[in-house]
Amino acid sequence: MQPKYTEIAKDEPIPMGLTEKVIEGEVFVIRGCLQRLGVFDEIAATSIAGIRDAAGAEVVGKIKREGFDAIHRFASLDQIETATDKIYEHACDKAPDWVSKIAPGLLGITEPYFFERGPNIRFHVPYDIMASNVEAMDRFASKSGGGKLAPHPNHRDSWVGCPDNLINIWAAVGPIPEGNGLTLFPDAFTRDVARVGASIAFDENPGEPLNFNLEPGDTIVFHGEHVHSSVLNRTDGTRHAVSFRIVKEKPHFPNTHYHRYAHSSLAGGPLDFFAELPANLAWSYVETRLGGAAKKLGLKKEEPQRQNRSHASQDKKPLGGKRTFSLSSLPENSLHAITDEVCVARIGKDKIAAFDRKCPHGGGDLALGVILDGEITCPWHNLRFDPKTGASACQTLKRVRMYDINVEGDDVTVSLDNPHAPAASG
Ligand code: FES
Ligand SMILES: [Fe+2]
Structure with missing residues (x-):
């Protein structure tokens, strides 16, 4: 069964008790959320200010006409990277005010709460453009976090140094269609999921994905x-999103205590300097800082941050020969590995494909x-x-290599001898 989320239309009220449901794992999409909370215009203006700092007034004029999703047509990758940094500078000062509207208006939280100091500013240009400078993007990710x-x-x-009791508020600033957004895997919410470093383990199945189509201001709320x-x-559009993380109780860091969480009653006021103290009075904070110092001194090894993204024997050549299986053993719209390197898919009732x-x-x-x-x-x-x-x-990615298939009645035979990338019309 396809996983589901609860959609709240623009003319529907934000439901009471949303926070409790999110804590239990429910996912919400609130249409026009940032506009309803009265923060959209200021968030968009902050993005514009950062882009102006990085790329100048002419680029800003074009983006105002064409939209944030067109930024890659007018600004270079370097300028988009600088703009992201500049927007952070502007947004960190404004975050306490924005969050003070989001917490009560969206989550119904009126008691003091904690929130991540800096909202997360996200620009994802079309992959084919990004592919021209993946190293710069990866450098940025290791400096400022992935995504x-x-x-x-x-x-x-x-897994990336955040608390395990946070609510994530992930909002579109520009239009974000399904081919360029966020994917959630609700089936895995309560499951033990193996990881390597900060990513899911290569052989872990996350389950059915949940994807979204968002207009500016639409917001996904999830645990x-x-x-x-x-x-x-x-x-062919750039994603521009901003996300906030809010915790109703004291943040709890089960792994590293990396991200900075501010207490709502101290942040943004005269006692702002002390706003992170309540969250940092925790053993996880001490342990993370001591661990960081030990790594600098060479006393502790880095955790593996990225696994070798290869299946155990995936880089070996296919074994050759043939594999046979019965069509009826493969449910419609499912995939199945037939060797360490090759799998088959049954698409609908009759289409079968074998590929790397x-x-x-x-x-x-x-x-x-x-x-x-399909x-x-x-x-x-x-x-x-x-x-x-x-x-x-x-277009910049190689095609997946396909294998020849012969179907006779219920018997499907895959020939592993001749992997090939068929032409688009094939
Ligand atoms: S899309 Fe990134 S690994 Fe497949
Ligand atoms: Fe995340």
């Missing part, structure tokens, strides 16, 4: 322990993906592949 300019693989927020990832941008398991983007195991709208969908960044040609919408 800002470069896509983030499946993770829980507590930070949902497994989630960035969609690899397969559209390794995603040409980051090595995600396509055998753990899903079939969406296409093979990678579990890591939701990229889709045509099951006839192995092509995706990202």
